[in-house]
Amino acid sequence: MAYRYLFGPVCSRRLGVSLGIDLVPLKTCTFNCIYCECGRTTRLIGERHEYVPTGQVIAEVDEYLARAPDLDYVTFAGSGEPTLHSGIGEIISFIKDRYPRYRVAVLTNGALLGDPDVRAALMRADLVVPSLDAVSEEIFQEINRPCPGITAGEVVEGLTTFAREFTGEIWLEVFIVPGQNDTEEEILRLKSVIAAIGPDHVQVNTLDRPGAEIWVRPASSLALERIASTLGGSTEVIGEACSSQALPQKAAEVTDLLLATIRRRPCTINDLISTLGLRPAEISKCLRVLEAEGRIESVRERRGIFYRAV
Known part of the structure; x- marks a missing residue:
């Protein structure tokens, strides 16, 4: 069966063997990040809608998980911002009710976590992986290029509120862009804010494939280790992808x-x-x-x- 809204399973650098769920059309997002591996955002928007039919997504998930595949996570990710989809909470609840053995992860840029409806929709997930690349407004705008009206302060406030309410795990990602957010001053600002948010883990990442802007380059391993050391606590540098066994395919x-x-x-x-x-x-x-x-x-x-x- 060819799926429209599922992809993989893939062997993720962070999540192991993961079945992906893509809830929005290509490059529909609240951010237009300079480093995005999916390319430039073509629909920069902050309004939540049912971008693809919730019932059809659930039907595909049901058909796939009924086979009892060996997965580490079922992950809401893909080519846009998953929390823009108004039915994400319903889909998460379906998975947890029908297939409780599977852990659910949501990868998000965190822009909409200030919305109580978005926070409520994610409450049954096992893991949420939001990003926070800068707390200084100028740097935030330069790197993330958000939908008009979204500020660094609002993102931080939303993350802090969500972390206080959420009972699952939070792994916070910091994406390092050399020359943008890798100064000692900005890293120390991030450290202070991250301490207030209190995530379970912090993951430092950098460019691994072509980004939206061709001039963006990856940070060196040495720089990433230095930044991780400065942030302290449970901070780690994201490593290589896991290896998966080759399976016969038609x-x-x-x-x-x-x-x-x-x-x-x-x-x-x-x-x-x-x-x-x-x-x-x-x-x-x-x-x-x-x-x-x-x-x-x-x-x-x-x-x-x-x-x-x-």
């Missing part, structure tokens, strides 16, 4: 899986091998066919050749 299934992954973010062959658990020869053959058909294109970056959807 050719059509491989094509669908590759396209679903590449549509959401550019990938190298090694990315696809590590995240999808497919054999290298299988992936290479499929990529050649897709590129010849004009369905994907390749671009050389510092980390290698990336494939992205056309």
